Amino acid sequence: MRSIVAFIKREAVLIVLLVALIALQALRPQSAHALIAMIDGETLLTLGGLLVLTKAIEHTGAMHWAAQRLIHRVHTERGLALVLVLFAAAISTVLTNDVALFAVIPIAISIQQLVALSLRRLVIVIAIAVNAGSILTPLGNPQNLFLWHASGVSFGGFVVTLAPLTLILIAGLVVLTCAIFHARRLDIPDGVDHVRVDRRAFAIAAVTFAAFVAIADLHHAAWGCALVLIVFGVSRWRTILEIDWLLLAVFALMFIVLRSVANLPLIHDLCAHANLDEPMRAYVAGAITSQVISNVPAAIMLESFTQRWQALAYGVSVGGFGWCIGSLANLIAMRLAPVKGLFWRFHLLSLPFFVFAAIAGAYLIHAL
Template identity: 25%
Template sequence: MNRSTPARKIKSKFELIIQRPFGDPLGMSFSLAVSIAVFIAIAIRQWLPEWIKIWQIMSAGAVAVLITGNLAPTEAFNAIDWNVIAYLFGVFAISHALFASGISEKVSNKICTPGRSIPLILLPFILFVTAVSAVLTNDAAAAIGTPIAIAIAARLQIKASLPLIALCVTVTVGSMFSPVGNPQNLLIVADGHFDNPVGTFLIWLGPPAIVSLAFTLLWFWYRLKTEKPGEAPEAVTPEDVTVHPAPALISTALLSVLVILDSVAGGASWFPDLPLGLISLIAAIPLFVLSSNRVQILKEVDWHTLIFFVAMFIVTGAVLKSGVLQEWLSPWRHQLGDPLLLSSIAFWGSQLFSNVPLVEIYLNLLEKHDVAVLMLLSGISTLAGNLFIISAASNVIIIQQAEKHGIKPFQFWQFTATVLPVTIVSLIVCYGWVALMRVLLNGGS
């Protein structure tokens, strides 16, 4: 019996919208205008009143498309990927438990051992974050890695912005290694029906990810070495370690084992079909059953980021319902497998529409779904997250986690200017490697 992958749970949400006919021109222009307005508002947030947060800007966009009728309440509910929301809820609960129990502080202290040079601090940090991204997704790595990035800033006596941006880059690139590294990878796995998805991602995207991470190490080593001391944050530590570490460790181990088993199992019948959201909720059970601080853990879940994601799905759903992206892609439908066209659309389309819905629509319009095309789509749409703050949800998670800890993160254009060299190098390496692999394994077809 064929077993559906967790990505089917994500895919079905977008199919409800994609299969609808195009909306009317007025609705189309308004939905797109709201999406652009949200992007601009986040870009200029540094000049807005300090109390305005990213989640509030996205929520305003969601309210706008709802009250104008561009998306009905039932359509908005269907547009929300509750599987992703459930996964993030579990991950946020586990990451807070790791922090409140002092485990995150111990990892930070291990990485930031006094006397270590910048490379010896950056290397274990990048390796740790990459491993978490590949096994537990980029969003989990973003939540878990934020206190560690702040600790690095405190250790080096610099602003928190550079280590936090390094975290953003690492979780994005690190998620390329595995089929569960990010949501768009899951969609591609569901569409590609790979016999060995783990091996496929390691062969096609592992080498460019390694080269990109090596360049990331060198680039941020240079940036941190030339960064002037000043305004260093205090290392983020729990005020009082009241949460016992055992439940947090059990939940982390359970989440890792279930995600790995689900990825390795593929289409096998010996492992139940569990969506990632359910896996995350199952993994969080020890926190609320074994811990005496379950109410505290529940209160400290990053609810603002969850609201941001709900609002983002609503705004994106309105744009998808309008049919604007489908209409733009239709003239090139027969050329969507061309590497240059695919890379251009995947990269720039992800900036405006977000990479997950962009990938889903692209998969539905592709005529030929060969491995090279799917791997290039995965790599480029993932690396698109290293251009703007809004390009990857993990960037937003890191910003809001930092603000939750009372740390002022990076500004919109500061992020873009800092990550641009890594973005350019990683895109070239990814494109070149997939092109080479296509020639070697598929005879150039």
Template identity: 30%
Template sequence: MKTMSNALNEFKIFFLNKNCEIVLEKLSKIKTFLVNDCFLSISLFAAIVTSFFNTPNWGYVDFKVIICLFELMIIVKAFEEYSLINHLSLLILNRCKNERILLQVLCLFAFISSMFLTNDVALMAVTPLLINISRKSGYNIILPTILITISANLGSCATPIGNPQNLYIFSHYQLHIGNFFSYSLPICIVSLFLLLCITFFFSPKQISFSMKDASVLEKKKIIVFSALFVLLILNILGTIPYYITLPILILVTLILNKSLLKKLDYGLLITFVCFFISVGNISNIAAIRNFLTVLTNTSTNIYLSSLLLSQIISNVPSSILLAPFSFDWHALFYGVTIGGLGTPIASLASIISYKILILEYPNKKKEYLSKFLLLNFFCLLIIGLIFYIYIQLN
């Protein structure tokens, strides 16, 4: 009996230790996940802290935006998986013969591709290519990377799906696509003109490199996902409701390539949910609500406050925080778009290109950040002043 009792106790101890190991391992994974994604950690912390001051409500979360973002992530991941983006970029790059033309082509590619594939994806595609070119030719890529980052951030403002804040603004204000383009096209034209002017300060020095073309995989599947992309656009425009597009997209993905669903950045979706909850909580605190009402009572105020706030908390949470307090969507749109320039945290996409570059060149941190701030604030000052005057005239 004693032997059996001892054996039972040993089993209990083993079982408890094993469970503790599993729990600790899971907690370690969660900790690593949160440390690696600082924006998720900050947004989660903000959601928890603000919930002590106001009872959170699921009504704060714009699930239409979350679903549209989820659908967009699936389609973009499919285009990445089947090498469509790499194929198009390499097809263009192999024809560049000097550094200035190379930079202009890269800026244009980032500018245009970000309109449809988001600024994050454009930078995830172009920055590694730029690093590869640098390896093969000795091309100094610090300034080009910064300029391409600015191009992706500004180009993404052209369409409702170019970046998360556009998606939110388009959904929140229930905009008509024609009305949206009437305000997005002017800033696109001004931005593109400024970027191309800057490229002429770069030397037209000859450059020689050759990169193997990435062949497009699964062409039939790309056609299917392209059709789903059109369906997504119709969903965003309000032609087809999300409760129809979402099941279709998930079903097709499960049939064609279910592994795509495992590769999505679910941290981004959780970050958005946390943004909505924390902003909803803050907006329902009387003193803050009164302050934000005063802060956004004119077009000029909403423009300047969104631009400046973006420098501190990034342009996505700035748009979510300020939109409920103002009907001047165009001033908010210009503020968070131009506010994406400036500090590295002003736009989440800027962090992506920085991380990719520094991973390859860890000794270039100071040089990159100093030049990043200089070039970004220069563009912010020029474009910001132009659209400050534009808002005053309108």
């Protein structure tokens, strides 16, 4: 019984989606073929490949080595916070915001055990950092991955479009970090940076990662995913077993449930008459809807009602800030950190940052 309760708590999103699917089928039954047709196969295959690749890179120890080499050169509380925040933002551009959290927050926890540093504030700015950094590329987060495939633009074209918003938000994050952390000197023990990297495994992962991105950019996700499975099925088969397969099930269900909801007459008429082909309306819809159902579901639900993918991408990106449910990365960050009272303190920083991000995004939408 305890194991069942633990599973429900751990996989609450999956359970909610399954219940929602059952309710929708009772309300408006659809065939299995129709439900499967709602799944975006390109996005799901690309996400599967990324899960394997990120797990493989994590196993090499390269991320911990890079972060700790940087930390060894920092001498102040503010500098340490900035290093971790910028490192988190940087790796989230290629390893997704969720994976970046699994890499950086454990490092922050271990550092906090060695030096006097506010873990609560550090976790909050790291959560904001991975959401901000992940905006830049199609690989940064699931909503970008989906919108990239839906838009049909090149990898480079997507990056150029999202770069202005990313740069402004990173600049704002730097200001925020400098404001809430002091410049007092820290003494970092020399033993912090003793991490061994499996160079051969890292080289294999890096080359495979580059090939996978190139293949995915040509919109041949199935071939890219096959390449990843073959490479690591031969050299690191345990990596494939360790990835979060249920996450793929969650995203498959998101496509089915949210597209089914969007097809309900009431919801369809509401979205269809909202004139979401007007850029500012698409932007506002993405930002506000994300605050209610999170930015990945918001992108999936609204994409079919607008041709303005750029404005929608800006909206759901901004929507990742503010209320914690805006991005699943926020919830993951709070779950990973063993800190009490994090929920309300998170919102004391995240809500003002959402206002800043919303204004910046609106200005860029108007200017572009």
